[in-house]
Amino acid sequence: MNKKSISYEFLKGFIKENPTLVMLLGMCPTLAVTTMASNGIGMGLATTFVLVCSNLVISALRKVIPAEVRLPVFIVIIAGFVTFIEFMLKGYMTSLYDRLGIFLSLITVNCIILGRAESFASKNSIFRSLLDGLGMGCGFTLALFTMGSLREIFGAGTWFGIDLNLPLQIPAFIMPAGGFFTLGIIIAVVYKITDKKPPVLVGCACCPIASSCKSYGKCNEISESEGNAE
Amino acid sequence: MREILVILVAAMLTDNFVLVKFMGICPFLGVSKKLDSALGMGAAVTFVMVSASLCTYPVYTFILVPLGLEYLKTVAFILLIAAFVQLIEMVIHKKIPALYSALGVFLPLITTNCAVLGVTILNIDNGFTLTQSLINGLGGGLGFTIALVIFSSVRSRVEKSDIPKAFKGVPSTLIAASIVSLSFMGFSGLLT
Structure with a gap:
């Protein structure tokens, strides 16, 4: 694993190992908060922050944490950073905090973060873990942004709140059913482009x-x- | 009484955890291939949701609130749920082997299921009493089971049909889930 170049560790998260679209991790926030493009970016960046911080700390402590109790330790580290970002958003970006709601707390149980901690940060150096966290976080943000944009444009006829004056709006896109539908289509397109068989x-x-x-x-x-x- | 019924129906149908609130999508997509495993997973989630509501409520009300540590609820709840599920698994394994063979496979899967953490946090955010929290947990679990069972039947049909290559597997599953979710929107007028 250590033979791979440093740029690879950073770039793999964007498309090749995109956590949401290829590895199918973290589906709950992907579906739930992406009714608007700005929500998608907000959620993506909040998750990236937690992911990078927890990757750093876990990688730094990887030789100290006993293997038997590593999962509870990881969870506490992650939950700590989640609480921190909750406070920051509540204080400085109240409207985003209200829109993300309970899914901000639920970053704690986002499979991407625990998954990266377990499969990457606990085995690799601090620098590589930092790059991995950044790349994965950006890939997640990118996927959420795409989802949010599509749903907002088709469902509400706006993009980042700007009215696009579209002749037709399909409100179903911003309803729960539209979330499943949009994600299904995006994943199908990704697999069509990469010419792989979907899992x-x-x-x-x-x-x-x-x-x-x-x-x-x-x-x-x-x-x-x-x-x-x- | 009426209030309890409203919470139960809301958690089960109108605000279904999986199809409307998007919590617990991973098990919903992962364990819905077969009716038996869907039922087992549903039963395990219902059980853990009710017991998690039961044990997080006193911890929040009698420990975190008096100490002014409300902001620690995410950390406290996730640890509590993880420890609790582990304990239940051990107890069932030793005492009730029959139940263990039915549910045991699914128990470790739901420690960090976001639906379970979600229900406990929602109980607190909505200011529910202990009874209301329990009902909310029960309704959430039953709603999860209903969604899983319905979806497992839909899925077995979808998988046999001839669909474009890029849509095979997960994409077609998600689109089928979207249609099931659409049908649950019909319940939205139920509680007005």
Whole structure:
């Protein structure tokens, strides 16, 4: 892993290993807050901040944290940074704080952050973890921004609150159903462009506690074997 | 009584955790391939949601509020839920093996499920009492189960159909979820 170039660690998050569109992590905030382009960027940057900080701290402490209790330690570190960003947004950007609502607290359980902590920051140097966090965060922000823009333009006829005077608006796009629909289309387009076969199902990799899970792969194994039997 | 019914129906249908509030999408997409596992996952989530509501309420009201530490609720709740799920898993494993074989697979999966942390934080944000919190947890869990069960049936149909290559797998699943979510919007007029 250490043989990969430094620029690769930063750039992989944008498209090749985009956390949302390719690895299918962090679906909940992707669907929930992207009714407006500005919400998408706000959520993306808040998550990036938490991701970079937690990657840095976890990477710095990776030799100190005992392996058995690493998950609770990671969660506390992440939750601490989430509380910090909650305070900052509440103090300086109240309108964004109100719009993101509960999903700001739920950054704590965002699979991307715990996933990167577990699979990257706990094994790599501080500098690489910083780049990895920045890249992944930017990829996430990019995906959220795309989602938010599409939904806002089609659903409300505005972009960043500016009226675009579109002849037709489809309010369904800013409703919950539109979130699933837009994400489905974007993922299909990404796979069409990269000419890869989309994954059949969201696997255990999307679960933040996958590495310590005793039933790793089993929950899907049950459904897989059934699928084959049919 | 009426108030309790309103909370229950709201958490189950009109504000369905998965399809309207977008919490717990990962298990919703991951474990909905087969009816049996959908039911098992739903039961486990319902169980954990109710018990998480039960144990976070006293911690918030009797420990965090008197000490003026309300802002620590995210940290406290996530630790509490993680410890609690681990404990339940051990107890069920030892005492009720039959239940463990039915739910055990799913229990570790939901420690950091955002629907569980979400329900406990919503209880506090909405200023619910203990009873209301429990009902909210129960309704949320049942709503999750309903969504998962309905979706597992929809999905088995979608997977057998002939769709463009780029849409196979996750994209078609998401679009099917969008249609199921659309049907849940029909409930929105239920509580007015």
